[in-house]
Amino acid sequence: MIGRRSHDSERNAALYVTGEMRPAERRRFEAHLIGCDDCWREVSLAREGRRMAEAAREIAPPGLRDDIRASISVAAVPRRFPRRLVLLAAVASVLAVSMFSAAEVRSRQQPPPIAAALAAARTDTLAARGPSERPAPNLSSQGLQLVMGERVDLAGLTSDAFMYRSAAGESVLLFTSRDPFPVAHDASPLAAGVNGWTAKSDGMTLVCGDRPMSYLVIARDAWLVGLVERGLISEPTAS
Amino acid sequence: MDPREEFLSSTMGAMDLVYNIARRMVPRVEDTQDLVQDTYLAAFAAWVKGRKPDRVEPWLATICLNLARSRYRRESRGLQEVSMELARGVADPSDPEREALASLDAAALRQAMWALDGGQRVALALVDIAGLSTSEAAQAMGTPRGTVLSRLHRGRRSLARLLGDQVTEREA
Numbered sequence: 001m002i003g004r005r006s007h008d009s010e011r012n013a014a015l016y017v018t019g020e021m022r023p024a025e026r027r028r029f030e031a032h033l034i035g036c037d038d039c040w041r042e043v044s045l046a047r048e049g050r051r052m053a054e055a056a057r058e059i060a061p062p063g064l065r066d067d068i069r070a071s072i073s074v075a076a077v078p079r080r081f082p083r084r085l086v087l088l089a090a091v092a093s094v095l096a097v098s099m100f101s102a103a104e105v106r107s108r109q110q111p112p113p114i115a116a117a118l119a120a121a122r123t124d125t126l127a128a129r130g131p132s133e134r135p136a137p138n139l140s141s142q143g144l145q146l147v148m149g150e151r152v153d154l155a156g157l158t159s160d161a162f163m164y165r166s167a168a169g170e171s172v173l174l175f176t177s178r179d180p181f182p183v184a185h186d187a188s189p190l191a192a193g194v195n196g197w198t199a200k201s202d203g204m205t206l207v208c209g210d211r212p213m214s215y216l217v218i219a220r221d222a223w224l225v226g227l228v229e230r231g232l233i234s235e236p237t238a239s
Numbered sequence: 240m241d242p243r244e245e246f247l248s249s250t251m252g253a254m255d256l257v258y259n260i261a262r263r264m265v266p267r268v269e270d271t272q273d274l275v276q277d278t279y280l281a282a283f284a285a286w287v288k289g290r291k292p293d294r295v296e297p298w299l300a301t302i303c304l305n306l307a308r309s310r311y312r313r314e315s316r317g318l319q320e321v322s323m324e325l326a327r328g329v330a331d332p333s334d335p336e337r338e339a340l341a342s343l344d345a346a347a348l349r350q351a352m353w354a355l356d357g358g359q360r361v362a363l364a365l366v367d368i369a370g371l372s373t374s375e376a377a378q379a380m381g382t383p384r385g386t387v388l389s390r391l392h393r394g395r396r397s398l399a400r401l402l403g404d405q406v407t408e409r410e411a
Contacts, residue, residue, distance in 0.1 A: 011385065056351075059255060072279060075284070
């Protein structure tokens with residue numbers, strides 16, 4: 001005989017089909033099943049549903065394992081640095097390769113330097129090679145405070161990287177370089193008469209231009225990107 | 240040992256499990272891969288702060304669920320309406336059960352999972368697909384075990400009826 005609590009057919013069917021009933025309880029339930037149409041039906045459906053759910057199991061895409069390894073290999077190990085920002089200095093050549101691999105995960109279609117810049121923006125992490133070559137543009141007129149400026153290697157493209165934060169704490173990354181940045185996948189040209197492009201990728205807005213210097217700006221918020229652009233144009237020492 | 244290597248050697252064995260959970264949380268493969276990767280990054284951030292679990296599977300599952308809830312909540316509301324479409328498959332006439340499953344391809348099963356109530360889908364993903372115990376699933380979902388058992392059973396039953404009906408319709 002099976003008790004009232006034991007005759008909770010949903011609970012019993014779930015436990016039985018999952019294989020989590022204790023032996024004694026299972027024996028009692030199996031004896032009960034023979035004479036209880038409700039429980040028999042519930043168990044039959046549950047078994048069928050479980051088989052179907054198991055059949056929906058998938059194997060992860062082959063490259064994902066490598067992608068995760070690459071991401072972890074450049075993941076920050078928080079030490080003494082503030083915020084989420086961790087500068088991984090030295091071993092730049094090794095990190096540059098890893099950075100590229102990690103960036104590639106999220107931005108497979110982007111040229112490697114763009115993918116690396118996107119990865120830096122997404123993670124607030126830069127593989128720094130040393131202090132920036134160029135002084136940081138002063139964008140305080142746009143309400144943006146400089147957080148850091150570093151020399152970085154964007155998958156082979158040497159660049160200065162400057163991180164700014166808005167009053168709301170949102171970050172925006174400005175990259176400048178002596179060399180032109182490659183054009184992002186699916187980029188659109190800027191307004192007529194202005195050299196450069198804009199694109200959306202990985203939930204980020206990117207804008208690239210060549211005046212007053214070769215630059216690339218990345219932020220989640222397109223408004224922040226616009227602030228940096230306006231700041232660069234009006235910034236007195238930028239040339 | 241380098242913390243990265245220690246973390247990877249302890250957790251990479253559970254990657255397929257995390258992928259399968261993530262697959263039931265977000266519909267697009269690209270988002271799934273991002274979610275898995277973000278799960279590992281978040282887990283690593285916790286790991287280096289000294290949070291090392293006894294069993295990594297339920298720990299990773301919990302992180303994955305929490306990330307998915309916080310990031311994809313808005314999208315997931317619209318995902319209950321995913322329609323059922325059955326793709327063609329070759330049935331094995333020797334076994335009626337295999338025949339029923341074989342006639343449903345992976346896409347149909349995936350879509351049927353999305354037709355379930357969200358809580359039921361997660362319970363099935365954690366227990367039937369990822370292989371967690373119902374206690375571990377309850378911990379990951381932040382619900383009592385009895386709720387998990389109920390969702391699990393109702394999800395299984397719905398899936399059986401949903402796909403069983405579709406098979407019947409195809410055969411008719």
